[in-house]
Amino acid sequence: DPGSSxxxxxLEIVVVATGERYGMGLRxxxxxxxxxxxxxxxxxxxxxIYAISTGSxxxxxxxxxxxxxxxxxxxxxxxxxxxxxxxxITSSGELQDAVWVVETGAKFEAQGVTLxxxxxxxxxxxxxxxxxxxxGAGSHISSAKGGGLIASSNSSINYIGGTTAATRNTxxxxxxxxxxxxxxxxxxxxxxxxVFVNSAGARAYGLWAVSSGVINAENVTVHAVxxxxxxxxxxxxxxxxxxxxxxxxxxxx
Numbered sequence: 001d002p003g004s005s006x007x008x009x010x011l012e013i014v015v016v017a018t019g020e021r022y023g024m025g026l027r028x029x030x031x032x033x034x035x036x037x038x039x040x041x042x043x044x045x046x047x048x049i050y051a052i053s054t055g056s057x058x059x060x061x062x063x064x065x066x067x068x069x070x071x072x073x074x075x076x077x078x079x080x081x082x083x084x085x086x087x088x089i090t091s092s093g094e095l096q097d098a099v100w101v102v103e104t105g106a107k108f109e110a111q112g113v114t115l116x117x118x119x120x121x122x123x124x125x126x127x128x129x130x131x132x133x134x135x136g137a138g139s140h141i142s143s144a145k146g147g148g149l150i151a152s153s154n155s156s157i158n159y160i161g162g163t164t165a166a167t168r169n170t171x172x173x174x175x176x177x178x179x180x181x182x183x184x185x186x187x188x189x190x191x192x193x194x195v196f197v198n199s200a201g202a203r204a205y206g207l208w209a210v211s212s213g214v215i216n217a218e219n220v221t222v223h224a225v226x227x228x229x230x231x232x233x234x235x236x237x238x239x240x241x242x243x244x245x246x247x248x249x250x251x252x253x
Contacts, residue, residue, distance in 0.1 A: 013043075014042050024049075025041035025042070025049060035059070037062050044068045044069075046067065048071070062085070063088075067096070069096060072091040072099055073099045074100050080105075084110065086111075088116075091117045092122075098123070101155070110135050116142045123149070124147075126152070133156070135158070140172075150179070150182065152183050156186065156189075158189045159171075159190050159193060160189070169193040171194070172197075173198075174198060176205070178206045179195060181213030187213075188214070191217075192219045192220075202227065213238075217240070
């Protein structure tokens with residue numbers, strides 16, 4: 001309820017929804033939630049966490065969220081979720097992103113986070129329509145059958161890895177792109193990041209800026225396999241490169 005609060009530590013939430021029912025591990029609207037350290041949320045057939053509206057905030061450290069046939073985190077319309085350090089967010093199911101951040105003011109923040117999506121056309125993280133995300137050193141994003149990281153429609157993503165091999169960020173994608181910025185007023189900032197794309201022979205891009213979207217890449221390595229292009233900018237999209245940029249297309253056709 002609006003104005004409510006919850007504080008916990010090491011909480012375990014398990015939701016099993018059957019038939020046509022749709023489950024949620026945690027839903028908040030205009031409330032404050034502190035999940036402490038080591039909380040786990042496991043949902044079968046539904047969202048792990050659904051946060052909506054300005055005034056909704058969630059903080060945690062070492063959070064584990066697993067969602068089957070649903071988004072891991074669904075953050076909308078001014079809600080803010082900060083999962084601290086060492087959290088793991090996974091999703092399965094077609095079109096079900098590990099993290100989805102949508103509408104003005106929606107915000108996701110993390111350090112050393114692992115995001116994994118295994119469903120068809122499911123993304124590791126997506127921001128849209130004014131949403132934003134910031135992820136720091138030691139973070140890893142993977143999408144088995146979709147794009148890894150995408151910002152679109154007046155949104156932004158900052159994905160900033162560390163300066164050592166152990167703290168560089170990674171993006172691993174089996175879909176049409178590793179990282180993409182799409183549409184006007186949209187920016188993806190990548191730094192100290194390794195991008196791996198293998199689309200099983202289908203056309204794909206390591207970095208893809210399109211329709212006036214902007215990618216700023218610094219100290220980024222792109223590994224392109226089997227028909228994958230390292231970088232593509234089209235329809236007014238821009239990719240700005242700085243620092244040490246490596247495009248490894250040695251295994252690409």
